[in-house]
Amino acid sequence: MHELLTPAEMAEADRLTIAAGTPGIELMERAGRAVADVVGRRPLSTPVLVLCGPGNNGGDGFVAARILTERGFRVRLALAGPRDALRGDAALAAARWRGPVEDAFAAPLDPSGVIVDALLGAGLARDVAGAMAALIDRVNRGGRPVVAVDLPSGIDGASGLVRGIAVRAGETVTFFRRKPGHVLLPGRLHCGAVRLAQIGIAGAVLERIAPRLFLNVPALWRPAFPVLAVDGNKYRRGHALAVSGGIEATGAARMAARAALRIGAGLVTVAAPSSALMVLAGALEAVMVRRADGAAGLGRLLEDARRNAVVMGPGLDPDEETRAMVEAVFAAPRPLVLDAGAITAFAADPERLFRGVAASATPTVLTPHDGEFARLFAGAVEPGAGKSERALRAARLAGAVVVLKGPDTVVAAPDGRAAIADNAPPTLGTAGSGDVLAGMIGGLMAQGMPAFEAASAAVWMHGAAAQRFGRGLIAEDLPDLLPGVLQALETDEDGAGGD
Numbered sequence: 001m002h003e004l005l006t007p008a009e010m011a012e013a014d015r016l017t018i019a020a021g022t023p024g025i026e027l028m029e030r031a032g033r034a035v036a037d038v039v040g041r042r043p044l045s046t047p048v049l050v051l052c053g054p055g056n057n058g059g060d061g062f063v064a065a066r067i068l069t070e071r072g073f074r075v076r077l078a079l080a081g082p083r084d085a086l087r088g089d090a091a092l093a094a095a096r097w098r099g100p101v102e103d104a105f106a107a108p109l110d111p112s113g114v115i116v117d118a119l120l121g122a123g124l125a126r127d128v129a130g131a132m133a134a135l136i137d138r139v140n141r142g143g144r145p146v147v148a149v150d151l152p153s154g155i156d157g158a159s160g161l162v163r164g165i166a167v168r169a170g171e172t173v174t175f176f177r178r179k180p181g182h183v184l185l186p187g188r189l190h191c192g193a194v195r196l197a198q199i200g201i202a203g204a205v206l207e208r209i210a211p212r213l214f215l216n217v218p219a220l221w222r223p224a225f226p227v228l229a230v231d232g233n234k235y236r237r238g239h240a241l242a243v244s245g246g247i248e249a250t251g252a253a254r255m256a257a258r259a260a261l262r263i264g265a266g267l268v269t270v271a272a273p274s275s276a277l278m279v280l281a282g283a284l285e286a287v288m289v290r291r292a293d294g295a296a297g298l299g300r301l302l303e304d305a306r307r308n309a310v311v312m313g314p315g316l317d318p319d320e321e322t323r324a325m326v327e328a329v330f331a332a333p334r335p336l337v338l339d340a341g342a343i344t345a346f347a348a349d350p351e352r353l354f355r356g357v358a359a360s361a362t363p364t365v366l367t368p369h370d371g372e373f374a375r376l377f378a379g380a381v382e383p384g385a386g387k388s389e390r391a392l393r394a395a396r397l398a399g400a401v402v403v404l405k406g407p408d409t410v411v412a413a414p415d416g417r418a419a420i421a422d423n424a425p426p427t428l429g430t431a432g433s434g435d436v437l438a439g440m441i442g443g444l445m446a447q448g449m450p451a452f453e454a455a456s457a458a459v460w461m462h463g464a465a466a467q468r469f470g471r472g473l474i475a476e477d478l479p480d481l482l483p484g485v486l487q488a489l490e491t492d493e494d495g496a497g498g499d
């Protein structure tokens with residue numbers, strides 16, 4: 001259930017199901033019934049106003065209105081547009097509705113009760129304007145609880161972006177699989193609680209559609225997650241290297257290193273410039289410290305093949321020395337996580353970074369937040385595009401896995417796969433949280449996990465760890481919350497492994 005289908009892919013699922021023998025009106029009946037089931041959890045005395053649009057989304061509304069009436073609800077239905085313009089299944093569904101049809105553009109919105117938004121769904125084709133925009137504005141200002149059919153009208157199902165204006169719903173009933181627009185912001189915030197209903201589309205259609213977007217849940221990456229071998233030892237669990245900044249910037253690498261160790265790397269070393277060695281030596285226990293001055297020093301540490309993954313960027317200055325150190329890792333080469341200063345270091349010449357990634361031919365993960373992303377991919381990636389699209393284009397351009405951070409972190413791979421997370425609480429917006437994430441990714445890559453899966457797992461676990469703590473979280477807490485998350489993953493407690 002963790003596949004996310006774009007509206008175009010959903011239309012294909014619809015088409016394949018109809019071609020296999022289920023009439024479209026049957027799918028619409030089941031969709032409308034699912035909406036009626038959600039709306040019908042309210043007391044029978046709740047007045048219901050169903051707003052129907054000109055397409056099949058409106059058709060679902062006609063079905064829901066009929067079923068709710070049959071169940072004893074007092075239902076008004078209002079259509080946005082002329083009734084004789086309805087086509088196909090929507091026209092069939094409308095013909096089965098026996099009640100009056102009001103003009104949605106003129107109809108008063110009930111001062112009480114619930115509104116069903118069946119105006120626009122997967123067929124949204126342009127920005128909402130004119131009378132439709134005015135209607136949506138009235139719905140939002142009315143403050144009535146809204147149940148949206150498929151998508152809140154005005155939300156783009158592929159990108160989650162608001163096309164002009166969009167309904168703010170408390171619940172959204174969608175069908176078969178969620179769409180990216182249910183998970184990405186701001187779409188997710190307009191959806192309220194998303195209820196997923198099955199309407200008889202067989203899972204087998206996914207083999208034909210081959211979706212590339214996924215909700216980031218353990219089911220996505222669990223098969224690649226490191227298992228502890230009974231006969232294992234610390235060397236077989238990998239050795240991550242975190243590169244520290246100078247004496248005034250050692251904390252970031254320490255947090256990354258602790259996170260790498262907690263997530264299961266067998267050994268972790270902080271590579272530090274001479275100036276910072278004393279500070280680090282006094283502040284680390286299980287994590288080791290080694291001297292590495294500049295690119296030459298780092299290169300020497302990487303002569304030991306057991307040091308098999310590198311995390312760079314937290315605490316580093318965005319300068320030529322940092323660029324040269326990144327290139328020393330490319331020359332080694334080693335799986336590499338680049339964050340913060342190591343990303344910004346290439347802002348003036350991103351091609352130099354991309355060439356290095358290509359030449360090293362080892363997995364590289366970039367973990368920019370929006371600002372760092374804009375600096376590195378300025379010009380190359382259209383800012384108005386949806387977040388998953390921007391991350392995917394960047395991943396293709398860089399030849400690296402791109403982790404575009406935020407409340408809806410997207411992990412995008414150059415091969416076109418992307419995972420979107422919805423489990424990050426706002427408490428993760430705290431100093432050093434990104435350093436911990438980079439360390440977690442490096443720790444998983446040191447254990448041999450492929451880059452896309454390692455980044456996706458780390459992002460999900462980062463969110464899960466923060467959820468366990470709640471308010472008052474600081475980045476230092478995160479590594480020590482990981483054992484609980486790991487144990488829950490193993491025992492599948494909290495449904496952590498489910499969809």
Ligand SMILES: NC(=O)C1=CN([C@@H]2O[C@H](COP(=O)(O)OP(=O)(O)OC[C@H]3O[C@@H](n4cnc5c(N)ncnc54)[C@H](OP(=O)(O)O)[C@@H]3O)[C@@H](O)[C@H]2O)[C@@H](O)CC1
Binds near residue numbers: 010027057150
């Ligand atoms: N796929 C499935 O498996 C199933 C799908 N089902 C349901 O079908 C829905 C998709 O139906 P759909 O394709 O008819 O599109 P829909 O969302 O009704 O919009 C199209 C209409 O809106 C119009 N319009 C577009 N943009 C506009 C704008 N900005 N402002 C104003 N108008 C605009 C557009 O007009 P036009 O562009 O032609 O001028 C056209 O008339 C889907 O969301 C789900 O609810 C279920 O019944 C069962 C299974």
Ligand SMILES: [K+]
Binds near residue numbers: 117118119120150
């Ligand atoms: K809708």
